[in-house]
């Protein structure tokens with residue numbers, strides 16, 4: 001392939017096969033496709049893609065190594081700044097980040113940076129398992145302990161950067177499994193569990209200790225961690241409290257939050273016969289919302305055996321916030337889209353179970369503060385959508401536990417923890433935060449970027465506190 005030529009499409013399982021299982025949909029490039037795609041890269045001197053990546057991976061350099069048929073070295077370049085490359089290669093919204101600023105995107109299509117990142121990471125695992133961890137930069141720092149609360153992408157990134165610098169790091173995770181949304185939210189057909197386990201194991205191999213089933217803010221609070229010998233604490237507890245519509249009938253049975261729906265399936269294995277946590281298979285499911293969570297809920301409902309699944313969204317397709325690739329996948333699998341439609345109330349039967357949604361049609365007005373055109377109801381346009389299951393996927397707010405048990409922590413009225421954006425430090429000296437708990441629900445890579453900023457902030461905080469010159 002010539003420099004700048006046509007982009008290689010991601011090979012995928014055909015829709016009729018994928019909707020019958022939780023197998024990964026995107027299959028990844030083979031070596032020939034990866035080298036061909038890598039040859040499209042122009043190797044721009046000013047590297048715009050690197051600045052489009054929140055963790056500043058040296059993209060042209062890792063692509064060059066793939067072109068030279070050395071994917072293991074490519075993966076090592078990525079891992080200098082990103083401990084979770086196989087995850088990011090699969091779930092990052094690249095089209096809005098590194099690929100958006102790729103110079104080829106102006107004329108035709110960007111280099112498939114995400115697909116190449118995934119290729120490098122998977123090849124490294126295949127050829128050198130377990131991946132060799134780098135040595136800590138300053139082993140003398142190991143006498144200083146740092147606590148990380150939450151094992152989502154923000155916590156894993158802060159922990160791995162701190163461990164690589166030399167600190168002794170312990171992650172405290174409330175659930176019985178690691179990964180945060182990467183495990184309980186994003187389904188296996190987008191992110192297989194063995195890939196997540198492999199990258200969490202890599203973080204462990206850097207020396208990070210992970211303790212599961214520990215809820216910080218209950219028996220042990222954030223300030224207790226500081227009093228018990230941790231020099232600093234990073235809070236990466238994410239946003240796990242679902243938002244609801246607040247309309248009549250929302251308590252009917254058969255109505256779930258996106259969070260509950262996905263957790264039941266991804267974490268509690270509700271779709272597997274030998275697990276004691278079953279879920280009712282819908283006949284007609286409606287999913288309210290059009291972000292990544294909504295697409296995941298809709299595609300999961302199809303895989304459970306639902307006959308009909310409809311996304312109900314109050315704006316138009318152009319405003320849908322999900323990754324473009326996932327919207328396309330959902331459409332290919334047969335998910336229907338009822339756009340410019342706003343639910344007004346849920347209607348139930350005599351047993352208290354949902355049987356329909358009363359909706360009104362919408363049209364788009366002027367742009368609102370989010371920059372998207374504001375949906376306005378069309379008068380007298382009410383209609384019903386029949387359904388036996390509704391999944392409300394409108395996003396999440398931060399969990400209130402740490403906020404409520406740590407009154408010195410300054411927070412936004414909606415619950416987000418307030419930090420200094422340059423260091424990630426909160427209103428409590430030595431306590432840092434980052435990821436969805438600060439921004440509200442965002443992206444994996446934004447959470448990782450925040451984890452990196454906080455790790456650097458913690459490093460300089462500890463060095464200043466102890467007058468260290470190493």
Ligand code: FAD
Pocket residue numbers: 091092093149150151152153154155172173174175178179180181182185186214215216217236237238239240262292293294296323399401402434435436437441442443444445447
């Ligand atoms: P989380 O991933 O939420 O992790 C927080 C962790 O902290 C959890 O493990 C939680 O159990 C733990 N915790 C919480 N409270 C405590 C406590 N008190 N003590 C100890 N531990 C605690 N982003 C993308 O970029 N691409 C996608 O395709 C994508 N798809 C998504 C699909 C779904 C269904 C959802 C819900 C989100 C999706 N996102 C996606 C968003 C992305 O997953 C999040 O922005 C990201 O995971 C935030 O990372 P985090 O580390 O801040 O928090």
Ligand code: SF4
Pocket residue numbers: 040041042043044047048049050059060101102103104111113
């Ligand atoms: Fe290659 Fe695109 Fe980055 Fe230029 S911007 S170096 S073409 S990936």
